[in-house]
Amino acid sequence: MIIQPKTRGFICTTAHPEGCARQVEKQIEYVKAQKKISGPANVLVIGSSTGYGLASRIVAAVGAGANTVGVFFDKPAEGSRTASAGWYNTAGFEAQISESGVKSFNIVGDAFSNEIKTQTIDLIKSELGQVDLVVYSVASPRRTHPVTGETFTSVIKPIGASYSNKTLNFHTGEVSDVTIGPATEEEVKQTIAVMGGEDWKMWIDALREAGALADGATTVAYSYIGPEVTHAIYREGTIGKAKNDLERTALELNESLSAAGGRAFVSVNKALVTQSSSAIPVVPLYISALYRVMKDKDLHENCIEQMYRLFADRLYAEETAVDDKGLIRVDDWEMREDVQAEVDKRWKEIDSANIEQLADLEGYRSEFFQLFGFRADGVDYEADTDANVPMPNLRP
């Protein structure tokens, strides 16, 4: 079929297999051009098919030569529907590392469930013995609790009072005002249940109990802090409460893993265009202004540069540098004073008429479409393309 982007609001309901594979290839090329990392040998990435999880897997496999197990929730093509981007990304990853000598396994399903945890642990035990790094990079709107069966939904809302600011429709370039009402207590609770640390801890406990976690293992999950302008909607809102919970969980896990020489971290990453971040009000406008400023200062990074820096300069450096709260900061360049001062200045002025000059609207759009394999270099989007791409190394 001819595969073109079909957007509905802030999601794209189609994905292009060759375009996704090309995007993954570019990430692999980047890592190949960097210094090798003396890092982990066997890595589990939970949420491995897109965004930061995918980039973590690529850095582990290509940069450190590690065997990887990827757990993700994506769908294959069916009838006239294409597969989801994460499916094609992972198939592209597999095709491109198949000759490299590292082992790779994929588990598709709900990471929050006991069933997927058990399948993953059985696979690790039979194929790799143990893992020495666990990356937790799940971003989901929903979670069904494996014990109570209750389904929680996360919301992105401020807490205590309504919040108004500018927001961007990146398809049209329109900058408008948005007001988001405050979350109820129940919504805060549910968001923490989805995006907080409980599931991460359940994974680590289950791996440890089964003997699938090596002594001295490291685990890392991802968080975001960001500037003042997004605090009400992000860091001090519902999602921020979930991130506080995730960060608390890291301290708890670090304490319990340290007995066997292990470590648990939260890494605070840079704001980037991913499927999750494009759904947050206000944030896409901030990201487009940030991209302009960081590109002008030659500081721009995407997921792959961020994750390479996380592995090479933090997790597997001689010493892992953390801030006063114990957090790894690879958002250091985003949060630099000169960067934030310039973004702030532009933020006050940005409107629909000057967005192209003051922000990187085109960069935002391109990256959004590239998430789904569109606008990739060297791909013929008019060509008849087979949407049915089998998943190599799919288990069980």
Ligand code: NAD
């Ligand atoms: P993403 O949407 O690109 O990736 C999410 C991954 O989770 C995908 O692989 C998806 O398949 C998987 N997933 C979702 N639900 C699942 C389920 N039930 N079972 C198994 N897998 C499931 O998201 P992202 O932006 O890369 O976010 C990853 C983490 O990084 C999140 O914790 C996020 O808060 C954090 N982060 C993101 C940004 C940003 O700007 N995008 C910045 C800093 C930190």
